[in-house]
Amino acid sequence: MTGPRILFVCDAGPTVGGGHVMRSLTLARALEAKDASCSFLAAPAVAHVLAAFAPEMAQVPALSGEPRDLAKAVEAAAFDAIVFDHYGLTEREHRAMSQGWPVLVIDDLADRPLGADLLVDPGPARRVGDYDGLLPDEARLLLGPSYAAVRPEFAGLREAALAWRGEPVGRLLVSLGLTDLDGITGRVVERLRPRIGEIGLDIVLGADAPSLPGLTKVARRDARLMLHVDTPHMARLTAEADVAVGAPGSSTWERCTLGLPSVVVILADNQRPAAQALAERSAALVVDAAAPDFEASLDRALRRLLTDADLRKDLAAKSAEICDGQGASRVAEAFLTLIAARGG
Numbered sequence: 407m408t409g410p411r412i413l414f415v416c417d418a419g420p421t422v423g424g425g426h427v428m429r430s431l432t433l434a435r436a437l438e439a440k441d442a443s444c445s446f447l448a449a450p451a452v453a454h455v456l457a458a459f460a461p462e463m464a465q466v467p468a469l470s471g472e473p474r475d476l477a478k479a480v481e482a483a484a485f486d487a488i489v490f491d492h493y494g495l496t497e498r499e500h501r502a503m504s505q506g507w508p509v510l511v512i513d514d515l516a517d518r519p520l521g522a523d524l525l526v527d528p529g530p531a532r533r534v535g536d537y538d539g540l541l542p543d544e545a546r547l548l549l550g551p552s553y554a555a556v557r558p559e560f561a562g563l564r565e566a567a568l569a570w571r572g573e574p575v576g577r578l579l580v581s582l583g584l585t586d587l588d589g590i591t592g593r594v595v596e597r598l599r600p601r602i603g604e605i606g607l608d609i610v611l612g613a614d615a616p617s618l619p620g621l622t623k624v625a626r627r628d629a630r631l632m633l634h635v636d637t638p639h640m641a642r643l644t645a646e647a648d649v650a651v652g653a654p655g656s657s658t659w660e661r662c663t664l665g666l667p668s669v670v671v672i673l674a675d676n677q678r679p680a681a682q683a684l685a686e687r688s689a690a691l692v693v694d695a696a697a698p699d700f701e702a703s704l705d706r707a708l709r710r711l712l713t714d715a716d717l718r719k720d721l722a723a724k725s726a727e728i729c730d731g732q733g734a735s736r737v738a739e740a741f742l743t744l745i746a747a748r749g750g
Contacts, residue, residue, distance in 0.1 A: 409441035410745050413485035415503065417471050417492040418451040423585040424612065425656045426491040427455040429512065432555040433489065434463065436734035440742055447479050455584075458613070458636040473499050480505075487745045490522075497521040508745050510737075512555075515676055516540065524744055526737055528554035528659065530728060531683035546740070551729040553737050554659035559641040561731030567645040567664040571722030572715050577606045579647035579666070581657055584612030584636070587673050590695060592617030594651055594671065597704055599628065602712070608643050610634045649711050649718065651704075654681040654692075662689065663731035665722035669707045671695050689725040 414434060416426045427446075434444035445464035446456060449471040456463050468479035473495060480488075480503045488504045491512040500509055500521030511522035514529045516536040525537065525547045532549045541547070578598070582591045591611050598607065611618055613635050625631040634643060644650070644660055650668040652661060654677040661668050672681050672694045684690040691707040693700060710717055 409437075409443065409742070410486040411443045411445070411484060412437055412487045412489060412741075412745075413466070413480070413483050414444060414446045414489045415476055415480070415492055415495070416446065416452055416490075417494060418449070418455050419471065420585055420614075421587075422493070423583050423587070423655070424455040425583070426512075427452055428459065429555040429656045430489060430491045431456075431460050431463070432557050432734045433512075433737055435557075436555075436738035437742065439735075440738055442738075442742065445483065445485070447476060447483065449475065449479075459638065477503055487741070489741075508741070508748050510741050510744075514680070523748075524548065524741055526553050528733065529680050529683070530687070531679045546744070548737060548740060551659055551662065552733055554729055554733040555656070555737065556659050556663050556729065556731040556733055557641060558731070558734070560644065560660050560663045563641055563645040564663055564665075564726075564731055567666070568722065568726055571665050571667065572719035573648060574715075575605055575648040575712050575718075577608060577647050578602060579608045579610070579643055579650040579652070581610040581640075581643075581650065581652045582671060583653050583655060583657075583673065584610075584615065586611050586615030586617045589616045590671070590673060591615060592620050594704070595621060595624070595631070597701055598651070598708065599624075599630075601705065601708060602630070605630065605712070607631050608634060608647060610637055610640065610643065612636055651708070653677070654684065658684070658690075659729045659731075659733070662725040662729040665726035667711060667718040667721035668725070669693060669704065669711060671704070684725075684728075687724055687728065688720060689728055690721060 414430045416430045418424050418427050447468050448465035449468040466483045469475040487508040489510045497519035508523050510524045511520045512526045519540050522545050528551050644664050650666050654670045668690045670690045670692045681692045685692040693703040
């Protein structure tokens, strides 16, 4: 590599999941494709995700994901620019850790001051005004799903996947986050099993997911279930699925890239704006895991998705309009341009 050295500072763990690391990995690979050299500040939870999905990625050890330990670890890193994808860090930490080098912040909360020279927020409902008073005046904003970090293999399968959306349902993808918050994957699968006939279930979750032991036992006696643990084959699974039940996190943009008709399950308050925007654009059916009628709402949404081919075609077309899978390359180009302008 002959380009700039870029350090990534991400969060991961049981409460925040692995999505921050996964989308940062996608951006890191897009940057490396353009001759940058990338490394990750690796607290134990981040290192765990990297070991599963990118063992070749350079790492700088950190004791934890807490700001104090991250700041100490940064002192041992050599870099020309820095990327933050960590909700627990604010402008103060960004500026202190960056040591004056260019800063890219990936965010989807707009709830705190950020020390960004370049801000990426892929939320479909995000507006420039949401960051008023939270960014330096000279900061550039890249907003909306066209800047979502989607792995290139999704874009590579896009044309073929979109060509047959709306066909009869043979496979249903369940992807509610690697960490399986509060065992939601098991709850959803148990709700689906008596309602899907002979449809196959591809279930994606992490090795530490609380639902995994129970689902492993169920899969032994239910041939429809196929478990995919820390899978590197998410693009193929998404392309081959006919419908999905998923969370409104980073995987939303993967499903949109491939036009996969989906029921989106809200798992946290910060997911509501994106989920609502998808619903308003008729790009997904949305249910709320915290709602008193969650199970009944899930049943209704699933029934609509399985029985209405016209609905599936419409959801596929509307979701594919939202994201084309090229966001990581766009962000990488913008950041490298900024770094070059700053003399990096």
